[in-house]
Amino acid sequence: MDWLTESARIVVVVAGGAAAGIVTYLAVSLFARLARHSTWGASTRLIWKRCAGGLRVALPLIGVYLSLPFALEAPALERTQVVLSVALISVSAYLLIRALYGIEDLITARLDLEHEDNLDARRVQTQLRVMRGVLASFIVFTAVIVILLFVPGFRQIGSGLLASAGIAGLVIGFAAQRALGNLLAGFQIAVTQPIRLDDVVVVEGEWGRIEEISLTYVVVRIWDERRLILPISYFLEKPFTNWTRETAQILGTVYLYTDYRVPIDELRAELDRIVEKSEHWDGRVKGLVVTDSKEHSLELRALVSAKDGGSAWDLRCEVREKLVRFLAENYPETLPRIRAELDGAHKAA
Incomplete structure (x- = not known):
């Protein structure tokens, strides 16, 4: 009848695991249903989504572990308990880490990351990511030490x-x-x-x-x-x-090199027309000044503002292109040029 006793022990272990599995399934289903129909469901689902898989493994393991004394004897019992203890500690560490991810998801979901100047939201998101x-x-280090x-x-x-x-x-x-x-x-x-x-x-x-x-x-x-x-x-x-340490807003510069005869006032007026029609300008800053006078040209700097770095780049490219086109079409004589004067001997030659 030893085979019957051995079979009964196996049945006990299997029954313990199956019972824990059924309880897990019912608990997961019930909790998910409560989360869907409760006021805190949206928040809880983010954490539950991360932890449900680990719970489906942890609870059956607990059921098997508790049923082992009824099914095995030493030394097989001790060896099996060691294996299951390692598995339970590992799954517990995994569950805690998944819970951290769920908490991060929960807090991140409440941040307004789509706002143009989302400095505070990105600060919190960065802290969450690193602290997690x-x-x-x-948790991993502690689990290894415990094992x-x-x-x-x-x-x-x-x-x-x-x-x-x-x-x-x-x-x-x-x-x-x-x-x-x-x-x-x-x-x-x-x-x-x-x-x-x-x-x-x-x-x-x-x-x-x-x-x-x-x-x-x-x-x-x-x-x-x-x-x-x-x-x-x-x-x-x-x-x-x-570029976005304190705020996403940023200034952009465009440099032009022109002849000394360039009409500065007309160029300033054209800059105003360009930025006021541009979808990339945030309405804060616009201006054109002469920043240097070189041997063959003037250095002009257009200063414009945008809501973020990407918009500033697009705005700078747009302003540069349209100002150059304006000069080429209306004042071509003001584009940079090199003047040379030949003396009489060279003229005769």
Whole structure:
């Protein structure tokens, strides 16, 4: 009758897992239905969507773990419990990390990121992204420590690692110095925020937007769709230009080089007409001044304003094109030219 006893034990384990699975399914379905019909449903669904998959794994594992004493005897029971303990700790860490993502989704959904001057929203979004990464790393580290020190069977490995921590710490510390520096830099950027998500920056001579900020690196989306990957410590150690540090509004300049006979007043009036008809001008600043007089030409600077970096670029290109066309069509004699005078001997030749 040993086979019957063994079969009964297997049935107990399977029944425990199946019961936990059924309870999980019913709980998930009930909670999802309540979320859809409650006033807080929209917010809860964002977190629930992230955590539902992990719960579908965690609860059946708990059911199997609780049914093991009725189905197995030592030493098989101890070995199986070790395996399930590791699985439960891992799933719990996964659930906590998914919950962090859900909380980030919940807060981000309430931010007005579509507003033209969304400085505050991008500040919060950047802090959320970096802090989520820091907390997720802490959760993973804690889960590994718990497995090594508190789960029977792994305790000896954890103790051995701690015993050799003196030598290993020097080796690992030397190898991980730069990685830890980047990690601390990421935390510092989350607090001081020299850059934020979607900031317009100029780094390494390239104009682009901050597309991603992780714990160790930053992705800058260049204007031509290339991606510039930089270590996060770069933004604490090297100078760079941030066009949207305080506000998205920005001034743009257009330089023209003309003959000394150029009619400045007519050119100013044409600039006014151009920007007032442009969809890229934000209505704040417009002006034209002579900034330099060179040997063969005058240097003119048109100054215009726009709501953000992208609009400023388009406005500058539009103003430059239309002012050059205006001069070519109405005052071609004012375009840059080089004058030469020949003496009498050369004239005779």
